[in-house]
Amino acid sequence: MRQDLKSAAARMRGRGVAAAGWLALFAASLAVFALAAKSATVGLAPGFSETFLIAGLLPRGVFALLGGAALGLAGALLQQALRNPAADPSTLGIGAGAQLALGIATLLAPALLAGAKVLVAFAGGAAALALVLILSRRRNYDPVTMILCGLVVSLVASSLSATLILAGGDYMMSLYLWGGGALDQSGWRSDAAIGLMLGVAAPAVFLMRRPLAILSLSDESARGVGVATGAIRLAAAVLATVLATGVIASVGIVGFVGLAAANLARLSGARSASARLVAAPLIGAVLLFATDAAVLALQQLAGTTIPTGAVTALLGGPVLLWLLPRLPHRSVSTLPAPARRIRAVSLGLAALAAATAAATLVSLYLAPDGRAFLSSADLAETLMPLRWPRLVSGAAAGALLGAAGTILQRVTANPIASPEVLGISTGAGLGLAALLVIDPLAGSGPTFAAAAGGSLAALAAILAFAHAARLGPERLILGGIAVASLAGAGVTLVLSRGGPEATRLLDWMSGSTLRVTPGVAVAEALLAIVLVPLALFGHRWLAILQLGEATAIGLGISPQRAGGLLVALAAVATAAATLAVGPLSFVGLMAPHLARTVGFSRPRDQLAASALVGALLMIVTDTAARSLAFPYQLPTGLVAALVGGAYLVALVRRKAPAG
Amino acid sequence: MTMQLAESPPDSREDTADVPLFRVEDVGFAAGGRPILRDLSLRLEPGLVHGLIGPNGSGKSTLVRLLARQTVPSRGTICFAGRPIEGFGRRDFARRLAYLPQTPPATDGMTGRELVALGRYPWHGPLGRLGRGDRDAIEAAMARTDTEGFADRQVSELSGGERQRVWLAMLLAQETGCLVLDEPTSALDVAHQAEMLGLVRRLSQDRRLSVVIVLHDINMAAQICDRLVALREGRIVADGGPAAIMRPEVLEAIYGVRMGILKRPDAGPPIGYVK
Numbered sequence: 001m002r003q004d005l006k007s008a009a010a011r012m013r014g015r016g017v018a019a020a021g022w023l024a025l026f027a028a029s030l031a032v033f034a035l036a037a038k039s040a041t042v043g044l045a046p047g048f049s050e051t052f053l054i055a056g057l058l059p060r061g062v063f064a065l066l067g068g069a070a071l072g073l074a075g076a077l078l079q080q081a082l083r084n085p086a087a088d089p090s091t092l093g094i095g096a097g098a099q100l101a102l103g104i105a106t107l108l109a110p111a112l113l114a115g116a117k118v119l120v121a122f123a124g125g126a127a128a129l130a131l132v133l134i135l136s137r138r139r140n141y142d143p144v145t146m147i148l149c150g151l152v153v154s155l156v157a158s159s160l161s162a163t164l165i166l167a168g169g170d171y172m173m174s175l176y177l178w179g180g181g182a183l184d185q186s187g188w189r190s191d192a193a194i195g196l197m198l199g200v201a202a203p204a205v206f207l208m209r210r211p212l213a214i215l216s217l218s219d220e221s222a223r224g225v226g227v228a229t230g231a232i233r234l235a236a237a238v239l240a241t242v243l244a245t246g247v248i249a250s251v252g253i254v255g256f257v258g259l260a261a262a263n264l265a266r267l268s269g270a271r272s273a274s275a276r277l278v279a280a281p282l283i284g285a286v287l288l289f290a291t292d293a294a295v296l297a298l299q300q301l302a303g304t305t306i307p308t309g310a311v312t313a314l315l316g317g318p319v320l321l322w323l324l325p326r327l328p329h330r331s332v333s334t335l336p337a338p339a340r341r342i343r344a345v346s347l348g349l350a351a352l353a354a355a356t357a358a359a360t361l362v363s364l365y366l367a368p369d370g371r372a373f374l375s376s377a378d379l380a381e382t383l384m385p386l387r388w389p390r391l392v393s394g395a396a397a398g399a400l401l402g403a404a405g406t407i408l409q410r411v412t413a414n415p416i417a418s419p420e421v422l423g424i425s426t427g428a429g430l431g432l433a434a435l436l437v438i439d440p441l442a443g444s445g446p447t448f449a450a451a452a453g454g455s456l457a458a459l460a461a462i463l464a465f466a467h468a469a470r471l472g473p474e475r476l477i478l479g480g481i482a483v484a485s486l487a488g489a490g491v492t493l494v495l496s497r498g499g500p501e502a503t504r505l506l507d508w509m510s511g512s513t514l515r516v517t518p519g520v521a522v523a524e525a526l527l528a529i530v531l532v533p534l535a536l537f538g539h540r541w542l543a544i545l546q547l548g549e550a551t552a553i554g555l556g557i558s559p560q561r562a563g564g565l566l567v568a569l570a571a572v573a574t575a576a577a578t579l580a581v582g583p584l585s586f587v588g589l590m591a592p593h594l595a596r597t598v599g600f601s602r603p604r605d606q607l608a609a610s611a612l613v614g615a616l617l618m619i620v621t622d623t624a625a626r627s628l629a630f631p632y633q634l635p636t637g638l639v640a641a642l643v644g645g646a647y648l649v650a651l652v653r654r655k656a657p658a659g
Numbered sequence: 660m661t662m663q664l665a666e667s668p669p670d671s672r673e674d675t676a677d678v679p680l681f682r683v684e685d686v687g688f689a690a691g692g693r694p695i696l697r698d699l700s701l702r703l704e705p706g707l708v709h710g711l712i713g714p715n716g717s718g719k720s721t722l723v724r725l726l727a728r729q730t731v732p733s734r735g736t737i738c739f740a741g742r743p744i745e746g747f748g749r750r751d752f753a754r755r756l757a758y759l760p761q762t763p764p765a766t767d768g769m770t771g772r773e774l775v776a777l778g779r780y781p782w783h784g785p786l787g788r789l790g791r792g793d794r795d796a797i798e799a800a801m802a803r804t805d806t807e808g809f810a811d812r813q814v815s816e817l818s819g820g821e822r823q824r825v826w827l828a829m830l831l832a833q834e835t836g837c838l839v840l841d842e843p844t845s846a847l848d849v850a851h852q853a854e855m856l857g858l859v860r861r862l863s864q865d866r867r868l869s870v871v872i873v874l875h876d877i878n879m880a881a882q883i884c885d886r887l888v889a890l891r892e893g894r895i896v897a898d899g900g901p902a903a904i905m906r907p908e909v910l911e912a913i914y915g916v917r918m919g920i921l922k923r924p925d926a927g928p929p930i931g932y933v934k
Contacts, residue, residue: 544777546764555833556751556752556754
């Protein structure tokens with residue numbers, strides 16, 4: 001009895017200390033904000049300085065509080081409804097989806113943006129969330145899988161956004177600048193909007209708090225006590241999406257505030273669901289306000305303008321790194337066995353190789369407008385020197401990504417695992433971004449080297465994380481997710497500066513193969529010739545590793561070492577591929593699936609087949625990008641993201657495995 | 660089908676050296692701050708079927724995992740075939756001891772033959788080709804477990820009993836001198852339990868295999884094992900032949916519940932029941 005009292009007292013003390021800490025942070029931020037505001041108004045014309053204060057700085061400060069509260073509440077709602085401590089509008093793709101919708105509207109239906117901006121953003125965010133949820137339903141809503149799906153959906157959506165921006169030119173660039181999450185305001189409209197949303201959401205959450213708390217149990221138990229799990233979950237998800245997309249519609253993407261706020265709420269002593277639903281918005285408000293105050297102060301002191309949203313995105317990586325190993329592992333039902341198995345595997349592989357060769361020929365000989373074929377003489381004279389580097393590097397990259405994807409999906413027994421998720425591609429982007437900030441006109445040699453450096457740094461970070469935490473191959477993926485978030489935040493930071501380097505970066509992000517030189521093409525081909533057979537050598541390990549740790553040790557393999565080596569190989573292959581063709585978001589995911597569906601189900605067969613399928617996909621995509629919109633060249637990334645998006649939708653519509 | 664069992668104290672049927680199969684000395688194991696095994700010392704002889712029995716949470720699974728080198732003890736030493744267990748290379752150890760975990764994993768579209776073939780990995784490694792010897796071993800393993808009919812069928816489509824037999828075939832294809840099985844019969848019905856355990860016993864007798872098997876059914880254990888080691892709360896509370904263990908006072912000390920014994924009408928160890 002006394003023990004209970006003691007620990008209860010200790011908990012109260014802990015909560016008290018935490019609350020005091022947050023209040024202190026708020027007070028400090030208030031002081032910083034006031035000082036920065038004062039310094040910002042110094043030197044302005046007398047009448048204007050008041051206007052600036054009342055219509056610019058004060059709304060900004062209030063927006064930081066309200067927006068932070070909205071995002072904190074959204075994060076807490078999602079985490080409670082989905083039983084996933086890593087759920088957040090950023091990790092589940094809501095942000096990227098909203099941004100894509102706004103981009104499409106800007107390009108195709110600008111009138112919508114005048115009146116119904118929030119609705120457009122909501123539509124995009126809701127669609128992305130729905131996609132992520134349906135994808136993870138097949139794996140029983142396992143938290144890690146959900147985050148992986150969120151990452152894939154985000155990558156596809158931002159790749160599409162990047163190509164839209166490139167297609168739209170300068171006009172669209174302003175979309176990206178705005179999209180970075182700067183909290184500058186002119187007037188109180190946004191504050192009013194967010195305030196209204198919070199005013200509606202808060203009573204709704206209050207009414208739902210009990211069924212929401214019961215959702216912590218399994219679905220069966222919750223239904224057993226009479227909670228309508230589906231309806232409550234839907235309501236919570238819709239509310240969270242409204243709150244998050246409301247903020248995004250006003251200021252762009254402000255990342256990871258919900259993730260940090262909700263988890264910090266738990267750490268500060270809010271143990272029950274209701275307590276978290278109250279504490280998370282408060283902590284979110286303080287977090288965003290503190291960040292914005294710091295950004296404002298930095299602006300005054302050093303003159304650099306960084307969007308606040310990009311700074312909070314930097315939070316994401318470390319928080320995820322801390323959180324992901326602690327995620328509960330939900331048992332997943334087994335994958336359905338493939339329906340078909342090819343008997344004559346060699347024949348099947350030969351057929352695939354023939355198809356790839358045929359596609360290469362078609363691609364080479366296709367007339368630029370895609371409607372006729374060239375003669376050999378024409379081809380040799382004019383287009384061959386332009387076409388073969390793209391084809392060769394594209395095919396090589398496709399093969400590398402196909403092999404890497406197969407390794408990752410087998411080693412982790414997770415069909416959503418894909419090379420892009422490892423964060424290697426994003427690391428390459430960060431390396432490139434860093435170089436371009438220093439020298440926006442850098443040539444292809446330095447950019448190649450910078451991207452390579454970025455990839456290797458990302459790889460080293462992932463391996464270091466996995467080694468330090470002594471986790472198995474599946475958890476390597478978690479390190480990759482964290483690295484992807486961190487690197488992605490860095491890239492967003494650079495992009496939102498809006499300088500000339502931004503265009504080149506977007507160019508690379510959209511997967512344009514236009515600028516592949518013969519040297520790069522040959523290098524890619526050599527890398528593919530070396531790395532893909534290396535992967536094939538590991539097929540026995542793949543077969544045994546999927547049977548789990550106990551069986552692997554029983555047969556004489558160290559799962560850590562074998563899995564680690566294989567994943568490292570996949571990472572190197574991914575780095576090699578992204579150097580030439582950018583962070584494409586579908587080949588590494590699709591090629592292994594397609595190989596399996598066609599009937600190549602044994603590891604060795606699947607590896608070989610998905611390398612061929614990957615090459616084939618890249619050739620087809622590149623040819624389509626080149627010919628579909630003649631005389632314009634579509635970026636390969638756009639076509640790739642469209643195909644990838646369509647594939648995701650197809651995945652979703654296939655029936656989940658029974659039982 | 661009766662399963663005859665010698666009543667005399669266990670002694671090795673191996674006529675080779677006097678090296679014990681396992682020598683466990685003062686082994687302790689703790690997980691998450693909680694001690695699971697405490698100061699365990701044990702000596703197992705080759706060529707016998709040893710049964711590990713005891714109530715839930717007594718540490719049986721942990722002990723066999725230590726014996727199978729799936730994990731390392733927090734304290735103490737284990738010697739296998741006269742050498743410290745850490746001294747064996749990974750594949751070398753896998754050629755001497757085969758382990759079946761409590762819940763065999765999902766096999767994702769593998770056929771029976773493919774699964775059994777994996778048992779040859781410790782012999783040919785990641786790069787070696789499957790030779791004549793490997794193929795013979797696979798065929799022999801499948802013949803002995805009567806699983807040839809499942810060679811081309813997907814393991815995930817088999818029934819529980821059939822699947823266990825295929826896994827056992829994989830262990831046999833490893834051609835080891837020692838088998839370690841962790842509750843291989845918990846999910847099987849009575850007929851399949853008897854069938855599988857009878858198979859294990861026959862294999863041990865025919866091929867002089869040493870077997871360490873964890874069983875929660877005391878009667879099944881008494882029928883097929885040459886020696887029973889009983890654990891309770893991480894310590895050994897009884898150790899001897901079935902005749903010595905199947906006594907009311909011993910059973911009560913092991914399981915903490917009053918038990919009685921019944922003599923069987925045929926020859927065989929007595930049956931224990933809860934009073």
